[in-house]
Amino acid sequence: MLLPLVSELSRRRVFRALVGYGVAAFAVLQIIEPVMHGLRWPDAVLSYVVVGLAAGFPLVVTLAWVFDVKAGRIERTAPAPGGGLRGSRLALILVGVGALAAAPGLIWYFVWPGRARSVADAQPTTSVAVVPFVNMSSDKENEYFSDGITEELVNALANVEGLRVASRTSVFALKGKGLDARQIGERLNVNTLLEGSVRREGNALRVTAQLINVADDVHMWSNSYDRELKSVFAVEDEIARSIVQTLRRKLVGGKSTALVKPSTVDLEAHDLYLRGRYFLARRAPEPLRRAAGFFQQAIDKDPAYTLAWVGLADATALQNEYDEVPPSTVLPRAKQAALRALELDAALAEAYASLAVVHEYEFDWAASERELRRAIELKPDYPSAHHWLSLDLSFTGRIDDALAEAERALQLDPTSLVINNLIGVTRLFNRDFEGAIAAYKRTLDMDPGFALSHGQLGLAYAMQGRYDEADAEFDKGLPGLVEVYRGVAYALAGHRDQAARVLASLEERAAHGYASPAQRGLILVALGEKERGYALLDQACAEHDYRLRDMKINPVYDTLRKDARFHDVLKCAHLE
Numbered sequence: 001m002l003l004p005l006v007s008e009l010s011r012r013r014v015f016r017a018l019v020g021y022g023v024a025a026f027a028v029l030q031i032i033e034p035v036m037h038g039l040r041w042p043d044a045v046l047s048y049v050v051v052g053l054a055a056g057f058p059l060v061v062t063l064a065w066v067f068d069v070k071a072g073r074i075e076r077t078a079p080a081p082g083g084g085l086r087g088s089r090l091a092l093i094l095v096g097v098g099a100l101a102a103a104p105g106l107i108w109y110f111v112w113p114g115r116a117r118s119v120a121d122a123q124p125t126t127s128v129a130v131v132p133f134v135n136m137s138s139d140k141e142n143e144y145f146s147d148g149i150t151e152e153l154v155n156a157l158a159n160v161e162g163l164r165v166a167s168r169t170s171v172f173a174l175k176g177k178g179l180d181a182r183q184i185g186e187r188l189n190v191n192t193l194l195e196g197s198v199r200r201e202g203n204a205l206r207v208t209a210q211l212i213n214v215a216d217d218v219h220m221w222s223n224s225y226d227r228e229l230k231s232v233f234a235v236e237d238e239i240a241r242s243i244v245q246t247l248r249r250k251l252v253g254g255k256s257t258a259l260v261k262p263s264t265v266d267l268e269a270h271d272l273y274l275r276g277r278y279f280l281a282r283r284a285p286e287p288l289r290r291a292a293g294f295f296q297q298a299i300d301k302d303p304a305y306t307l308a309w310v311g312l313a314d315a316t317a318l319q320n321e322y323d324e325v326p327p328s329t330v331l332p333r334a335k336q337a338a339l340r341a342l343e344l345d346a347a348l349a350e351a352y353a354s355l356a357v358v359h360e361y362e363f364d365w366a367a368s369e370r371e372l373r374r375a376i377e378l379k380p381d382y383p384s385a386h387h388w389l390s391l392d393l394s395f396t397g398r399i400d401d402a403l404a405e406a407e408r409a410l411q412l413d414p415t416s417l418v419i420n421n422l423i424g425v426t427r428l429f430n431r432d433f434e435g436a437i438a439a440y441k442r443t444l445d446m447d448p449g450f451a452l453s454h455g456q457l458g459l460a461y462a463m464q465g466r467y468d469e470a471d472a473e474f475d476k477g478l479p480g481l482v483e484v485y486r487g488v489a490y491a492l493a494g495h496r497d498q499a500a501r502v503l504a505s506l507e508e509r510a511a512h513g514y515a516s517p518a519q520r521g522l523i524l525v526a527l528g529e530k531e532r533g534y535a536l537l538d539q540a541c542a543e544h545d546y547r548l549r550d551m552k553i554n555p556v557y558d559t560l561r562k563d564a565r566f567h568d569v570l571k572c573a574h575l576e
Helices: 002-011 014-039 044-066 087-110 140-157 168-173 181-188 229-247 267-280 285-301 306-322 331-344 349-361 365-378 383-395 399-412 417-429 433-446 451-463 467-474 479-492 496-511 517-526 530-542 564-572
Strands: 067-070 073-076 127-130 192-201 204-213 218-228
Touching (some): 002 014, 044 067, 168 417, 181 192, 204 229, 229 267, 399 417, 417 451, 451 467, 479 496
Antiparallel strands (some): 192 204
16 A cells, blocks of 8 residues: 555655645745844744745645646646545545655744754854943943943843853953954854944933844844933843844743843933943053942942942952052952942952952962852853963962863853963963963953053063063063063073063152062062062062962972972962
8 A cells, every 4th residue: 555655655756745835835944034034024924934934734635646748738638547545545645645745844843942942042142242332422431331232232141041042251352353254253253243323412321232144234123212221231231132032032031921021220320320331341440449439439339239249349349459549548448348248249249359469469379269150150151260260270370270270261252361371371381382372362462452461472572581582572571460470481591681670660660659568579589689678578478469370380489489488378379
């Protein structure tokens, strides 16, 4: 029974008809998807199309059984010799064959677990970058506001299940570069871009946004919002939800879950917070001081503003690293702010990370690692937490684990300057100088003016004895960081005059304000003035001078580690 039926189906070219119809149905699904997005049809339309196309399979089988095409004409197919199947039995068999042909597609679309219900999900649109929104206001100082909306949309879309969102540092690293959609997509490894503009005039707010498919530059969705300033959170939530609907992703917590969850209802506090974030990103002494001031003003407006407390903790703690200030003037305030943030929200990953940074500056390595791992537990895709954990692991000598965390951070945030630089740092600590140089150069290819990488590239050159190249890079580095590397490297290489000039510059700074005792002490020890040098290192340890953090692992100090008193300093900093 079966073989004769298959033979007859083949004779009547039914299988050929099914293949042709299947190809045509797939083409229809490929076309209907972008049309739906453009016309904003509901998702159910695609399901109706799939059912309709599936219903066509039995019809195609029947028509192919009855008719054939010969010499360009449609003719009835001649019956099989001996009669064969007829009547209702034949009809049931033909419908069954068509249903079997349609079944795999229906099962894939409606039943197969974990599969998205659209042809688009066979090539899933699962990644998006929020390009910094353009400030179209007449007041150019409102750029902090457009940057703030960008950052809050990044955070909101990160709550969407199955959607990978390019980090804030990655998207802002490309700001003002003049790249087109395809170039941005390639740099950030995403297949859609959300871009737009913000115009703020008094209490009037206009936001335009559009979602672009990187592959063909097609606008998948766009809209404009004219609202009062007090509706800014609602506008952000509407934009985020429109993106979710267009990309057909699932909301964590269900459809009623708000994507934008304001930490404050006070618009003035929110505005001050955005100003603080704007200056915090600039990582320089004056901007960090301004950032701390804006965060404090936001807290004064709303003492329960959790994110403002986190911002205050970060802006204050980072002054210990980027500004020439005694640690005792900033670390207690930073710690208090981070703890207050955790009192307000014990599930806020950013607050644990902020507290971890303070613990690191206090040389409490176990506490710092604990808080960072808690932050990662709460927010596994938080690149900054992986970045700081990598540094902690490096400073305590666990270089293999540090390299793994650095690579994880880079995977999450591939265009972040500080994370690309981190790859160089971990390779340098692993004595892979060529690998470190390659990483620093790659970072500088992204931003030729990135001072942090210039200084550390200089150190890598110095470790290879390439002092002329090292000098050129040190000159472009961060002053608060490169002096100690430059001074120690030159002293140990026998270039005492150059090391002495670096030391004299630091002594002059100390006489008229503050200069790191760790920097001066390490250079003095390298020059052989050990009594004075170790006295300064003891002072540095008592003050929690952060420049002692890498004493255990940095190759520039390898020669100094032969001295027992050097190890006393390491013990003081809890590095041994």
